[in-house]
Every structure is written in structure tokens, then in C-alpha cells.
Amino acid sequence: xLDSPAGLVPLAAEDILSLAERAYRRxxxxxxxxxxxxxERISERSLAQTLGISAQPVREALRxxxxxxxxxxxPRRGTLVxxxxxRRLAEMGLIRIALEGTAASLAARxxxxxxxxxxxxxxxxxxxxxxxxxxxxxxxxNERFHGRIEGLTGNSFLQRSLEAxxxxxxxxxxxxxxxxxxxxxxxxxxxxxILSAIRRRDPxxxxxxxxxxxxxxxxxxxxxxxxxx
Amino acid sequence: xLDSPAGLVPLAAEDILSLAERAYRRxxxxxxxxxxxxxERISERSLAQTLGISAQPVREALRxxxxxxxxxxxPRRGTLVxxxxxRRLAEMGLIRIALEGTAASLAARxxxxxxxxxxxxxxxxxxxxxxxxxxxxxxxxNERFHGRIEGLTGNSFLQRSLEAxxxxxxxxxxxxxxxxxxxxxxxxxxxxxILSAIRRRDPxxxxxxxxxxxxxxxxxxxxxxxxxx
DNA sequence: GCGACCGGACTGCAATAGCAGATTGCAGAC
DNA sequence: GTCTGCAATCTGCTATTGCAGTCCGGTCGC
Numbered sequence: 056x057l058d059s060p061a062g063l064v065p066l067a068a069e070d071i072l073s074l075a076e077r078a079y080r081r082x083x084x085x086x087x088x089x090x091x092x093x094x095e096r097i098s099e100r101s102l103a104q105t106l107g108i109s110a111q112p113v114r115e116a117l118r119x120x121x122x123x124x125x126x127x128x129x130p131r132r133g134t135l136v137x138x139x140x141x142r143r144l145a146e147m148g149l150i151r152i153a154l155e156g157t158a159a160s161l162a163a164r165x166x167x168x169x170x171x172x173x174x175x176x177x178x179x180x181x182x183x184x185x186x187x188x189x190x191x192x193x194x195x196x197n198e199r200f201h202g203r204i205e206g207l208t209g210n211s212f213l214q215r216s217l218e219a220x221x222x223x224x225x226x227x228x229x230x231x232x233x234x235x236x237x238x239x240x241x242x243x244x245x246x247x248x249i250l251s252a253i254r255r256r257d258p259x260x261x262x263x264x265x266x267x268x269x270x271x272x273x274x275x276x277x278x279x280x281x282x283x284x
Numbered sequence: 285x286l287d288s289p290a291g292l293v294p295l296a297a298e299d300i301l302s303l304a305e306r307a308y309r310r311x312x313x314x315x316x317x318x319x320x321x322x323x324e325r326i327s328e329r330s331l332a333q334t335l336g337i338s339a340q341p342v343r344e345a346l347r348x349x350x351x352x353x354x355x356x357x358x359p360r361r362g363t364l365v366x367x368x369x370x371r372r373l374a375e376m377g378l379i380r381i382a383l384e385g386t387a388a389s390l391a392a393r394x395x396x397x398x399x400x401x402x403x404x405x406x407x408x409x410x411x412x413x414x415x416x417x418x419x420x421x422x423x424x425x426n427e428r429f430h431g432r433i434e435g436l437t438g439n440s441f442l443q444r445s446l447e448a449x450x451x452x453x454x455x456x457x458x459x460x461x462x463x464x465x466x467x468x469x470x471x472x473x474x475x476x477x478i479l480s481a482i483r484r485r486d487p488x489x490x491x492x493x494x495x496x497x498x499x500x501x502x503x504x505x506x507x508x509x510x511x512x513x
Numbered sequence: 514g515c516g517a518c519c520g521g522a523c524t525g526c527a528a529t530a531g532c533a534g535a536t537t538g539c540a541g542a543c
Numbered sequence: 544g545t546c547t548g549c550a551a552t553c554t555g556c557t558a559t560t561g562c563a564g565t566c567c568g569g570t571c572g573c
Contacts, residue, residue: 071534073359073556098524109558111340114525115347122351124441130302131525131564146390146439153382161375164511210375212353216445258511282393282487302526327554338528343555360534360555 075112078102079119086125086136087222093138097126123219139223145281147223148273152266154217155201159249159265160258161208170207174250177203181246185239193239194228200246204253204265224278231276238275242268304341307331308348315354315365316451322367326355352448368452374510376452377502381495383446384430388478388494389487390437399436403479406432410475414468422468423457429475433482453507460505467504471497 082102085091099117103110117134120126124147128134139147162170181196198221205214231238245268252261273279311331314320328346332339346363349355353376357363368376391399410425427450434443460467474497481490502508 071359075556099526100524110525111557111559115344117525118344118348119351122348122441122444124439127440128525132566133524143439146437147441149386149389150383150439150442153386154379157378157382160378208375210353210372210379211356212351212376212448213379215351219441304526328556329554339555340527340529357555358535361536362554 073112074108075115078106078108078112079116081106082116082120083123083125083222086120087225091136093136095136096133097135098133123222125222141278141281144223145279147220148278149282151217151220151224152269152273154213154220155205155269156262156266158205158208158210158213158217159253160262161210161213162204163253163256163258163261165209166207166253166256170203171250171254174200174203174253178243178246178250181243185243190233197228197242204249224273224276228272228276231272234275242272245271302341303337304344307335307337307341308345310335311345311349312352312354312451315349316454320365322365324365325362326364327362352451354451370507370510373452374508376449377507378511380446380449380453381498381502383442383449384434384498385491385495387434387437387439387442387446388482389491390439390442391433392482392485392487392490394438395436395482395485399432400479400483403429403432403482407472407475407479410472414472419462426457426471433478453502453505457501457505460501463504471501474500 082091091097097117099110099114102117103113106113117126117128121128121134124139124143125137126134127137137143166174177196177200181193181200184193184196201217201221205217208214245264249261249264249268252264270279311320320326326346328339328343331346332342335342346355346357350357350363353368353372354366355363356366366372395403406425406429410422410429413422413425430446430450434446437443474493478490478493478497481493499508
């Protein structure tokens with residue numbers, strides 16, 4: 056075997072995304088940020104044309120979006136962007152509370168020492184951000200922390216579901232962090248508490264704390280108002 | 285409008301399922317019952333041939349199964365049936381506990397009077413089954429009850445996810461009902477308790493009771509043993 | 514004028530063909 | 544015997560074409 060030249064690292068498979076995957080992300084983002092408003096009719100063919108690809112990957116992306124509730128297609132008639140009002144967003148929020156809780160529980164059950172070290176590192180890295188007010192950086196660090204926890208469950212179904220759910224309140228989260236100046240610190244403390252439960256291998260506590268954290272965060276951004284909780 | 289001859293009922297949209305949908309169910313069932321064992325390599329082409337359809341719907345079915353964690357595909361290399369040992373089944377069980385709980389919570393929030401009446405009807409219909417020991421009928425009534433609750437959340441994401449999860453422990457549930465003679469009565473009482481919470485529009489209680497019910501049911505069938513709960 | 518009808522222009526769905534990575538095995542060089 | 548490189552043959556992925564429902568607008572019969 057060749058001894059590999061320094062600085063040459065194996066290619067990540069994530070660099071090359073399929074057209075279907077890229078179409079999916081593009082569409083999801085467009086729906087989330089409102090450039091594809093609810094009720095908008097979209098056809099596989101025309102979409103394919105505007106994206107410069109064939110209809111098949113577009114179709115694949117649409118089916119996936121349909122499974123995630125962002126699009127609804129009436130057979131042989133057309134597919135349109137789903138309308139999700141505050142009610143729908145609140146529903147998705149409740150689902151996210153539940154799934155993030157389960158993720159935390161699983162993480163507490165099967166986290167290795169190095170996983171916990173990595174989480175600690177992420178938590179520490181968030182600390183300096185509390186001083187400034189770079190909301191975008193905070194949000195990203197936030198998502199990285201949650202994403203890491205979900206990742207170490209090793210459950211692809213859970214990960215995929217949560218990724219889809221996150222799209223729903225991506226903007227709500229920014230709002231939450233901005234809403235009150237003490238929100239970032241509060242979130243940080245809650246993250247620390249969750250991590251300590253994971254560290255102690257305490258699934259029940261980790262789940263409860265995660266649920267409380269996500270719920271409170273959603274409430275802070277007003278997403279759960281539709282259920283006047 | 286023509287007055288329709290007696291016994292002639294409008295066609296249900298479910299009669300005409302797309303090939304992709306049929307392929308999906310076929311494959312899912314085959315995986316669940318073990319005729320497609322874990323690790324088995326499956327190729328779009330050969331599968332299409334054996335099913336007598338083209339590769340496109342097969343591919344669609346596979347992508348969906350992948351999203352549900354029953355299949356894993358390595359890009360440009362192949363796709364194979366996922367191995368899910370007891371651990372994986374237990375994980376899915378935990379997720380199901382969470383989602384069924386959320387479904388019950390949502391149901392309690394937005395159930396109409398007629399929905400509750402329908403649930404009461406289902407519950408009453410299950411009662412005589414407690415006398416006999418037709419396990420299959422009991423299981424079906426069981427699923428109908430749960431399915432109705434999920435249905436009246438009106439959340440397609442939730443419904444679809446739960447349908448996928450149910451496939452995982454379909455057989456485990458039969459085992460649970462058979463395991464102990466008192467299990468069906470116990471399940472019935474728990475169902476009644478859940479329904480009463482929904483009826484009183486008490487989301488928290490409905491969620492808690494549903495979670496406890498599903499958890500206990502999963503424990504009875506040994507699915508959660510992998511986490512020595 | 515009014516309603517049934519019919520043809521074109523959509524739609525999602527499926528079939529077919531071909532592309533480019535990935536694997537395997539064999540032939541040849543050393 | 545071991546390694547290298549090529550080629551056949553897999554794979555998933557994408558493009559193209561065509562099919563069959565569905566909708567819509569004009570037209571014909573009354």
C-alpha cells in the first residue's frame with residue numbers, strides 16, 4: 056500500500072449529491088422561505104424545465120416532500136404546495152418535541168465516551184457566542200448541537216424525520232433567539248442540563264429535559280400559540 | 285344525477301393504487317415477514333422484472349423504504365435490506381411511543397363530537413371480541429382504534445410515520461396479544477382510559493395514557509427488552 | 514340562449530433506453 | 544507469487560417518450 060501524501064484525505068461521499076436530492080433541497084427551501092407560496096400549483100414537467108433537469112428526479116423530490124407534508128398531490132390532477140397555517144406549524148412543533156425527546160433518550164442509552172466529549176466541545180464552542188449577538192452563528196451552533204445528538208442515535212428514520220421537521224421552524228428558531236436577550240443563555244443552560252443527563256446515562260431525565268427545552272423554545276417563538284398552551 | 289342502483293357504491297380512490305405504492309407494500313411486507321432477509325442485496329432491475337413492472341416504480345418504492353429505514357442504498361453500488369436486530373426494533377418502539385402520544389394529544393385538541401362517537405363505537409365493537417380468542421380480529425380492531433385516532437389528527441406526516449412504524453412491530457403485537465390471556469382486557473381498559481381523556485379534551489392526559497399504553501404493550505411483547513427497561 | 518358533447522391541452526404515472534460510477538476477474542508485466 | 548491495468552458487467556441514476564386520466568373551451572343540437 057502506498058503511504059498517502061500528507062494532506063490528502065479520502066473523498067467524502069457527500070460532495071456528490073444526486074439531482075433528486077438537490078431538487079429536494081431547493082424545493083424545500085423555496086417552500087419554507089415563501090418563494091413557493093401555499094396553494095401554488097407545481098407540475099413535474101415545468102419544474103424540471105426551470106431546474107434544467109429531467110422530470111424523474113423532480114418527481115422523486117416531490118414524493119419526498121409529500122411524505123413530509125410540504126406538498127400534496129392529487130393523482131392525475133396535479134400537485135400543489137401545502138398550506139400550513141399556524142395550526143399546522145404548531146402540530147409539527149408538538150411532533151418535534153416528542154421526537155427530539157426520544158432522540159435524547161436514545162443518545163443517553165448508547166453514547167460513547169467520545170460522543171460525550173464531542174458534545175462537550177460543541178457546548179464549549181457555543182459559550183463565546185453568548186457574548187456577541189451573532190444570531191445566525193448561534194442558530195447554527197444550536198442546530199449542530201441538536202444534530203449531533205440525533206446523529207449518535209444511529210437511527211436513520213429518526214434523523215430523517217427530525218431533519219424534515221426542522222425545516223418547518225427554521226425561521227421560527229431565529230425569531231426565538233432574537234426574541235429576548237436572555238434566550239441564548241437560557242438555551243445554553245438547558246443544553247448543558249441535557250448533556251449532563253446524557254453523560255450520566257439517564258435516558259428518562261435526558262428525554263424530559265429535551266422535551267422541556269424544545270417546548271419552551273417553541274413557545275418563545277410563538278409557534279405553539281395556535282394551541283394556546 | 286342518476287339514482288344509483290342499490291349496492292353500487294362510488295369507487296374508492298384506494299382501489300386504484302399506483303404501481304409504486306403496490307410495489308412498496310409488497311416489499312415492505314416481504315421484509316417484515318422475513319422473506320427478504322436482512323443483508324439481502326436487491327437491485328432495481330431484477331426486482332422490477334420479478335414484479336413484472338418497470339424499474340421506475342420499484343425505485344420509488346425503494347426510496348420510500350429507505351426513508352423508513354427498512355432498506356439502505358449505497359449510491360452507485362447497490363441497495364440492501366437493512367438488518368434490524370432487537371436493538372433496532374426497540375428504537376423504533378421508543379419512537380412509536382413518542383409519536384402515538386403526540387397523536388393522542390392532537391386528537392384530544394381537535395376531536396369533534398362525531399369523531400368521539402366513532403371512537404366509542406370502535407371501542408364497543410371490540411368488547412365482544414374479548415370473550416373469544418380470535419387474535420387476528422383483536423389485532424385488527426386494535427389497529428383500527430389507533431388508526432382512527434391518528435386519522436383525526438389530520439396530520440399526514442404523523443399518519444405516514446406511524447404507518448411505517450407499525451410495520452415494524454406488526455408481528456410483535458400479535459405476540460403481545462397472545463402472550464397473556466389478560467392482555468386483551470388490559471389493552472381494552474387502557475383504550476377506554478385514553479378515549480375518556482380525549483373526550484374530556486385533555487391533551488396532556490391523553491398523551492400520557494397513550495404513551496403508557498404503547499410502552500406497556502411493547503414491553504409485554506418483549507420488544508423493549510433490548511433496552512432492559 | 515342553454516346544455517351536452519367532444520377534442521385539445523394539460524396533469525401524474527409508467528416504460529424504455531442510455532449514462533456513468535463501482536466491482537470483479539483475468540491477462541500480462543515484473 | 545504479486546501487482547497493475549483493462550474490460551466486461553454489475554449497480555443506481557437520469558433522460559426521453561408515451562400512456563391514460565382530468566380539465567377546459569368551443570361547438571353543435573335543441
